[in-house]
Structure formats: structure tokens, C-alpha cells
Amino acid sequence: MVRFTLFGVPVEIQPWFWLGAAMLSGAFSGNPTREEFLLSLLFIIAATISILVHEFGHALVGRRLGGGRANIVLWALGGLAYNEGGRFTRSGRFWMIAAGPGAGFALFALVFLILAVAFGPQDAMVFTAFELFHVRSQGISPRMMDFLTNNFPFMKLTGDFLWINFWWGILNLLPVLPLDGGRITELYVKPQKRVYQIAVVTAAAMVAFALFRGSLYMAFFFGFLAYQNYKEIDTYR
Ligand SMILES: [Zn+2]
Structure with a gap:
């Protein structure tokens, strides 16, 4: 440390x-x-x-x-x-x-x-x-x-x-929490559920883009964020 x-x-x-x-x-x-x-x-x-x-x-x-x-x-x-x-x-x-x-x-x-x-x-x-x-x-x-x-x-x-x-x-x-773009989106988009939906769609598109580019680390990173945001949508159902 x-x-x-x-x-x-x-x-x-x-x-x-x-x-x-x-x-x-x-x-x-x-x-x-x-x-x-x-x-x-x-x-x-x-x-x-x-x-x-x-x-x-x-x-x-x-x-x-x-x-x-x-x-x-x-x-x-x-x-x-x-x-x-x-x-x-x-x-x-x-x-x-x-x-x-x-x-x-x-x-x-x-x-x-x-x-x-x-x-x-x-x-x-x-x-x-x-x-x-x-x-x-x-x-x-x-x-x-x-x-x-x-x-x-x-x-x-x-x-x-x-x-x-x-x-x-x-x-x-990018509008994906907890990235800064997601945190800015959160300030202006209501309800919060919508913020997570935007995040899931964007992150999933980034996974597809990363796989297309052959960038596994980026695919993993946005896959993880897509999953995290998807879980949050449930809590607002
Ligand atoms: Zn930052």
C-alpha cells in the first residue's frame, strides 16, 4: 500500500x-x-x-x-x-x-x-x-x-x-455508472431507473465494439459495468 x-x-x-x-x-x-x-x-x-x-x-x-x-x-x-x-x-x-x-x-x-x-x-x-x-x-x-x-x-x-x-x-x-459520464447523466436524467437503462444499453454496445476490435480487457470491463447497472434496474422495479 x-x-x-x-x-x-x-x-x-x-x-x-x-x-x-x-x-x-x-x-x-x-x-x-x-x-x-x-x-x-x-x-x-x-x-x-x-x-x-x-x-x-x-x-x-x-x-x-x-x-x-x-x-x-x-x-x-x-x-x-x-x-x-x-x-x-x-x-x-x-x-x-x-x-x-x-x-x-x-x-x-x-x-x-x-x-x-x-x-x-x-x-x-x-x-x-x-x-x-x-x-x-x-x-x-x-x-x-x-x-x-x-x-x-x-x-x-x-x-x-x-x-x-x-x-x-x-x-x-460514456453515460455508464460509475464512470464520470454516468455520474453527469445521473444529475440530469430522472428517474434513476432510466439512468441505469441508458448505462446497460451503452455498456452492452461497448462490449460488442470491444469484441469486434478484439480488445478482451475492454469487453470484460464494459461487460462488468453492464451487469452492475443491470442489477440496479431491478431494485427500481
Ligand atoms: Zn473521474
Whole structure:
């Protein structure tokens, strides 16, 4: 168990978090070479920092708008920020929830900006497009190509930050509880039963999409959420 306090917010990283992050990093796939192992480690570092930035978005904006004592826990399936004793208006709650993905997208923008300053906007765009969509890197300058080749681990880490903060940010905004998109839906959609129905349909569609893409971890993740939300519909019958 890792514990520390930052900006007055106690943070607890549970052992299961590292297992979840390692699974996502592909560290358990096949028989990794030394280099693949290093790349998995870099992914875990990028994931941990990105999730912390996201949770601090919730915690700090939550403390500002609702008071109370903010806490952050990283566990097997991601992060959790909560304000003990915080009191929120509906719009206060909205901004607290939105601040998590907002912090992630801000980190994405910051990494992009650093790339643009270091290599120029053209190279930054090509590199980012490749990391996000795996489109072929045409038109990359020889200078950046040179830097990429000589500093591969560092650029892999940079790419991980872009990928994680973009894609996880978008997935997290899907209307599926307990994701942030689901929590925002819950603020505006009544009755609560409808929120769970939306979640089940969305999560089931994501399972189909994940299976189509051959992404078993994502299929499992949304399958689990679909089941959780489905169980909740019953309690509102
Ligand atoms: Zn969040």
C-alpha cells in the first residue's frame, strides 16, 4: 500500500491497482523481452500519473466548491475521489465531476503543446495522430525522426500520455455508472431507473465494439459495468 498527501489531499494506492495497470500495459502478454517489459513499465508510470491528475481534478475542484475533506484512492479498476462531508449544489457537483476528465484533457493539451514548442506544430500533429489513431507518420521531419530513434523510451512515454488522456478521457464520458459520464447523466436524467437503462444499453454496445476490435480487457470491463447497472434496474422495479 502506497500512501502520501499532496495539496492537502491524502492519497492511497492499493496493491490491486498495480495489477490492473500491469494487465492494461500488456506486461502479461506472452513472454515479454527486456525492452517490452520496459515499455510496459513506462505505460504503468504514464497511467498512474494520468489517473492521479484526473482524481486531483475531482478532489481539488470538489473541495473548492463543496468543502469537506477530499480523499483519493486508486484501486483495481481505476481511481476514486470523494469529499467527506462536502455539500454540493447540482451545478457544483457537475463541475466537480467534469473537473476529472477536464484535468486529463488539460494534461493532453499540455503534452501536445510541449511537443509543438519542441518540434513545431506539424511534427506534433503527425506524432499525436500516429499515437492516437495509428495512422502512418507521413511528413515527419528528419529532426524529429532522429530524436524519436535516439530517445525511443522517452517518446513512448510521451505517446502513452497522449493516448491515455485522450482515449480514457472519452471512454470515461460514456453515460455508464460509475464512470464520470454516468455520474453527469445521473444529475440530469430522472428517474434513476432510466439512468441505469441508458448505462446497460451503452455498456452492452461497448462490449460488442470491444469484441469486434478484439480488445478482451475492454469487453470484460464494459461487460462488468453492464451487469452492475443491470442489477440496479431491478431494485427500481
Ligand atoms: Zn473521474
